Amino acid sequence: MLGGNTRGKVLGSMSSPKTLLRVESLVKHFPVGGLFGPGDHVRAVDGVSLSLLRGQTLALVGESGSGKTTLGRCIVRLIEPTSGRVSFDGVDILALRGTDMRALRRRMQIVFQDPAGSLNPRMTVGTAVREPLEVHRIARGKDAHARVNKLFREVGLDPSLTTRYPHELSGGQKQRVGIARALSIQPEFIVLDEPVSALDVSVQAQVINLLVDLQKARDLTYLFIAHDLAVVRHIADRIAVMYLGKIVETADVIPLYDRPLHPYTVSLLSAVPVPDPRAQRKRVPLRGEVPSSRHPPPGCPFHTRCPHTRKDERCSTEVPKLQEVEPGRWAACHYAETPMTLGRGA
Amino acid sequence: MTALLRVRNLSTSFATESGLARAVDDVSFDLEQGETLGLVGESGCGKTVTALSILRLIAEPPGQYGEESRIEYEGVNLLELSARDLREIRGAQIAMIFQEPMSSLNPVLTVGSQIVEAIRAHGSESRREATERAVELLTLVGIPEPGRQINDYPHQMSGGMQQRVMIAMALSCRPKILIADEPTTALDVTIQAQILDLLMDLKVRFGMSVLFITHDLGVLAGIADRVAVMYGGKIVEEGEVHAIFERPAHPYTQGLLRAVPHIDRPTAQLRGIPGAVPTATEWPSGCRFHPRCSQRIDRCSTETPPDITTETEHIARCWVATPAGKS
Ligand SMILES: Nc1ncnc2c1ncn2[C@@H]1O[C@H](COP(=O)(O)OP(=O)(O)OP(=O)(O)O)[C@@H](O)[C@H]1O
Ligand SMILES: Nc1ncnc2c1ncn2[C@@H]1O[C@H](COP(=O)(O)OP(=O)(O)OP(=O)(O)O)[C@@H](O)[C@H]1O
Ligand code: SF4
């Protein structure tokens, strides 16, 4: 493995599974002008709390616009949250300044949603992977060159591709370059923002397997953002389901897929295509579209689309709290104790 | 019974700086009345070029159809039709919806006026009749408050709503065939499920035939009657949907199936297909899949594999596929 210099400091405290990341009541509002006048806000992230153990993968799933990217970017502090706390390995990162923040940046990386858009079209992909090594003064010259070649091999790319420009690579290859770039400075934690959504299914599987292997080899911790529950089952330990800026359910993978507690999770699961013509699942239809995060509905943000048979007055007036319904299982639904069932069968 | 649409020996190539790109190469298939045929394959395998060729929408040059190519619709070869007769067929008989709704909707016209145009292009309706029909169509595809939304511009709608508008436009002249090129790929799974349900419901109501293009084999399990698998500009396997999913005979189809994440089978390790689709100017010799194939034998790299009928109505083009009756 590449040198363990950034690791040394934390090794001592790694004996038991330990919380690496803790997010508390995180809020990110974007001010919007125009039609609704000043003072109006998009509540992109609206009071999110979560924690992540070292070496684990937490998958963040939800529809387009639910705030996944915004949350991921706040966590690595690419954007400043409106309020809340983010602590990484016990350090309150929102309080960090200058060199302290720069030192921390080395330990957390992000792989962006769009493999093409995140690479500079005028820079060879080899240079793109080498750049962070030089910026963080990790390696130069021959040493940097050797490291880049090694990283390319590690992500399954032929080192001869280092001299190519992004447009000369396929989508899967570009995504691997993005991963190699994120890995170059040996982070402990990576936010993977829909790293496979733009890829062919056949390539998707390769990239997922690569991420799993890298995680094992380097003891990485992932926040894996996705909109599809089928893919994340193969990589995540724990899942957090987001809707309109809020987490509506969180649980370990197996119980969540076996018996989802929130009706939104039930709908999301039932919408995943089943690749077996004989085992088509009954769909739990989700009417309409995600409401605007400028004007989220009162009460439960999901009530306008909720298929739960027990939905009533209370849902449209009283905000359900995210509460621990069963040990380790949290859901924000008034009727989480009597969940809907996932229809299966012919 | 003869098929509604018969594609025979379709070859479509493009002159490019790096040589001739043989995007579609000797492709034949039938689309029967009322059936849904799924066309699946990775990016760059020729799915879109096949769809565009059916409607003769390929620009010539740089594109070119092979001499043997025939697109027979109701007994007429569309590739030999006059431009005027072809316009009568496009939209009215055979309609197409594209992967990116935004790129095929006009940003400066309201969605209503675009649907009205589509209706009037082929029919004799007055503007008022066409507007009423546009509202009906928007209702049909599940747009809330269609009377109001008809005055919206495309950018005021979400991706899912735009795709519904595209479907409404495609249905405006009650086509017999709908070609849907990855109509849900850009959408959320929840919206994808809604659009698939809608398409299948409309297919039955209108008695249409659907050519459904996707790179995700998983999607086809719930909607297709038959599946054609495309690799390297050729159809490498074709069969009834159960046969393809339960008894895939071509190593490429087997690879695609293994790559589909199974929500009900979490322990099964995902397996991709190593390597990538080559560019259309550089197809490998012999079986075009051979450089990526784990089952290849010597002759695969030099000789084009024959059509092997593995069971009734199930064909695979592969040297290692087992013909029916042998095992
Ligand atoms: N810079 C910004 N200014 C204003 N609004 C923003 C900004 N960034 C995001 N938003 C809004 O915040 C909400 C959440 O966006 P975000 O990109 O985090 O969603 P997402 O869950 O990642 O969606 P997707 O699946 O489409 O990537 C959306 O309504 C979006 O329009
Ligand atoms: N106008 C063109 N000029 C040159 N080559 C082209 C042209 N259009 C398509 N091709 C090539 O033909 C091949 C097939 O392209 P096509 O768009 O049909 O693929 P596809 O299967 O639809 O892929 P995707 O899943 O990415 O949409 C590709 O190699 C592509 O680069
Ligand atoms: S013909 Fe050979 S190379 Fe091609 S798919 Fe069959 S076994 Fe593989």
Ligand SMILES: [Mg+2]
């Ligand atoms: Mg996002």
Ligand SMILES: [Mg+2]
């Ligand atoms: Mg295409």
